[in-house]
Amino acid sequence: MSTHSGAAPMITVSHLAKQFSVTKGGRGLLGALRGLVAPERVTVNAVDDVSFNIGRGEIVGYLGPNGAGKSTTLKMLCGLLVPTRGEVLVNGQIPWKDRRKYVANIGAVFGQRTTLWWDLPVIESFNLLRHIYGIKPERFRRNFDAFRALLELDPFLSTPVRSLSLGQRMRADICAALLHDPSIVFLDEPTIGLDVVAKEHIRQFVLTINRERGTTVILTTHDLSDVEKLCERVMIIDHGKLLFDDRLAALMQRFGGKRALLVEFTQAYDDVRVAGAEVVSHDALRATYHFDRAETSAADLIARVSARFGVADLAVREPDIEETVRRIYEEKLL
Amino acid sequence: MGPMLALAGMTIQRQVTYRIATLSGLATNIFFGLLRASVMVALYTGFATANGLSPDTMLMRGMSMRQAVDFTGITQAIIVYMALFGWWEFMDQVRTGDIGSELLKPMNLYVSWLARDIGRALAGLAMRGAPILLVFVLLFGTRLPKTIEHWLTFALAMMLGLWVSFGWRFLLNLFSFWTVEVRGIGRAVFGFAYMFSGFLMPLRFMPDWIRALAWATPFPATITVPVDAFLGVNTPQEMAGYLLIQALWGLVLALACQVVMRRGLRKLVIQGG
C-alpha cells in the first residue's frame, strides 16, 4: 500500500481500532422475552488496525459500503469517538483530547444532519456561528461574501432552514462548516439525495476551496462521480479494514474496468455466450454480460448479441463504486 | 375478527421489546403508588386521632384505610391500560400524512383504531398492570377480589372503561383534521381527565360540587368505576348502575366519533388534508 504525504502530514493515523459491544436482539415474541432477561452481547470490530497519512491540501475519498467503518473512522478523526486502540494526530493535535481547542480548527458536515437552527433564517444561523467560533467581523464578512457568491446562497438567506430544499440546506451547511477557515474539513455524504445540478455545485465549491485555501478535504460518499471529479486519492474500507489506498486511476484500472450489459430476450435460449464478453448470470429470459471497455465496445457487443438472439430490451450499466468495492472485498482481490 | 386480532397481536409484541423502559416504568409506578399510599395512611391516621377513632376500622365516605391504600395500587396499575398520560398516535398519523395509507384499508377507522388500542391496553396490562398489582399485593398487602363474581364485575368494568377511555381520546385526536393545536388543547382535556376520573384522589373524597361536575363527564367511567369495582366499595345495585353509565358513555362517544370522523374525512378528501 502506498503512502502519500506533502511536506508534513496533516493527518497521521496509526493502527487505529474501534470495537463496539452490541446487544443481539432476539426474534419474535419469545426472543424479545428472552432479551428481557439475558441479552446476548457480541463484540464488533468497526475499525480494525487502520493506518494512513494524509498530506496538507489533499482531497481524499473514503469509501466503503454501509457499515464498513467509514463513519466510525470519521467520528474518531473529528474527536467525537475515542478509539479502542491506536493513534491519531490531526494538525498536531489528538482529536479527542481537548475538544474545544480541536474543533475550532476543523469543519465537518454530516450529510444527513444540519448544524443550522431549524426555525431560524439561514443568515441568522451564520451570525450565531460567528459568535460560537469567535470569528472576527472582517474575516467573517470576507469569507461569507466569497461563499455566498460561490454557493449562490442569496435567494434563500432569509428563509428558515426548515423550509429549505435538501440541496439548499446542504449548501448552507457547507458554508457554515467553512466560515471559520478550518484547515481541514470532513464531509460525510455531502451529496446524498441531491440532484445532478446541486451535486455539481457542491463539487465545484469543494474544489475551489481546496485550490484557493489549501483546505484538506476528507470525504465519504456512495457516488462514484463525486470521487471522479474531486479525489486524486481513494481509500476503501470494508469490515473495518483498510483494503485499498492509492490514486483513483489505479483503482479503476485494476477493478473498475468491467461494464455490464443487461439483456432481455424474446424467447428462452440455452446457450447465450458471445465473443468478447462473459456471461455472469442467465435465467429464462434474461442475461447479464460483463465486458472490458478496453477490449470490447458497447456498440460491438450489442450488435453481436442482437445478431444471434431475439432481443426485447437491453441496458448498459457502468461499474459503480459500491459494486466495485463489494467485488474487491468479496473476491478478495486485495 | 381476524384483522383485529392481528393488529392487537402486533402491538403487544412491539411493546414487549422495550426492556429497560418496561422495568423502569414499573419502578416509577411503584414509587408513585408508595408515595400516595403513605399520604392515604397519614390522612386516615390523622383524622382518626383527631376524632378519637381507630384508623383501621373507621370509614371515610364508605371507604376504609385499607381500601384507600389499595386504591393507590390499582390506579397505578391501570395508568398505562387507560392511556391516562396522553395518547396522540392518531393525531401524529394525521399530521405526518400516514393516515392516507390507513384509509385504503377496508376497515372503519374507529374500529381499526379501537382494535389497536385494545392491543396497546392489553400489553400495558400484562407488562405494567399485572406486575404493579403483584408488587402491591406482596409489599402492601393489597387485597385482590376473592369471588368469581367480583373478578367478573371488575373485568367488565375494565372493558367498558377502556371503551369509554378510547372514545374520548379518539374523539379528541379526531380534531387534528381541523387544527394543528390538538396537543395544547388536549393537555387541558387530560387535566380534566385526571381531576374528574378520580385518579389522583377518590372522587368520593371530593367536595360535592366537584363530584357533581365529574359525573357529568365520561371520565369517572374510566377510572372510578373500574377501581371501585376492584375495591368492592359499592353494593351490587350501585355497581350495576355504574356499569350501565359506562355502557351509555361508550355508546355515546362511539356515535360521536363516527359523526366527527365522517366530517373530518370528508374535509380531508375534499381539501387534500
Next chain:
Amino acid sequence: MPLVLRLIGVQLRAQMQYRASFWIDVFGTFVLQITGIVAILGGLSTFGAVAGWTISEVAFLYGMVEISFGLMDMIFSGFDPPWFSNLVKQGQFTQLLLRPVGLWTQVLGSAFLLRRLARVGQGALVLVVALSQLQVEWTLVKALYLPLVIAGQVMCYGALFVVGSAIVFWTIDSVEAINILTYGSTEMTMYPMTVYPDWLRNIFTFAVPTIFMNYFPALYFLGKPDPLGFPAFAPFIAPFVGVAMLIFSIGVFRIGLRHYQGTGT
C-alpha cells in the same frame, strides 16, 4: 452578550413565530396543573389535615415546589431527559460536540420553553392563596430568604434533570425511572415529609437531600416545630444543598459524556 443568552434569545424568537400555539400551550399546561392540585386539595379537605399540616400549609409547600420546578423546567429545558434523549438520538448532540463552545452553554441554549411559565404562574397563584389563608409572621430575613430557597430548589431539581440526561448517555432512550427523581421528588416535597415511612424519608434526606429544599424551609416560614429533631440550621441550607447538587450533577454528566465518546451510537 454572553453566548448562552444569545442562544436562548434565538429560542424565544422561534417560539414567538407560533404565537397562537404558544398561548394554547400555556393554557393547556395551566389547566393541567391547576386541575391536579384542585383534586388533591379537594380530597385533603375532607380529612381536614395531613400529619398535622392544614390544607393551606400543604398549599404553601405545593406553591413553593411548583414555582421552583416550573422555573427549573424552563431554564433547564435542554436537560429535560426526553428532550436530551432526542438530541442524542437525532444526532444534534454530535453537532454540539463539533463546536468550540462549552456543552453547558449549548445544551442550555438548545431549548428554552417559555410556556413552562404557566406552571410557575399556577404555583404562584396557589402560593398567594395559601399565604392569604395563613398568618405568616413575616420578617426581613424571611422575605429575603424566600427567593434564595426558590433558587436553591431550581438548582436542586435542575441537578436531577442533568443526572437524568447523563443517564441518556448509557441508555440513549430516556428512562422513565428518572421520573422518580424529578417528578417523584417534587410530588413528594408537596407533602410534609413526616407522611412517609422512615426508610423512604431517609433516602430523600441522605441520598437525594430534597428534604432540605422545601420541608425544612417551610417549617421556618410557617413557624412550625421540627418533629424530626434536626439541627437548628436545617431550614437554612437549601441554597447550599442546591449548589452542591448542581456540582455533583456536572460530575455525573462528565462521566456520562466520557462513556458516550467511548461507545458512540
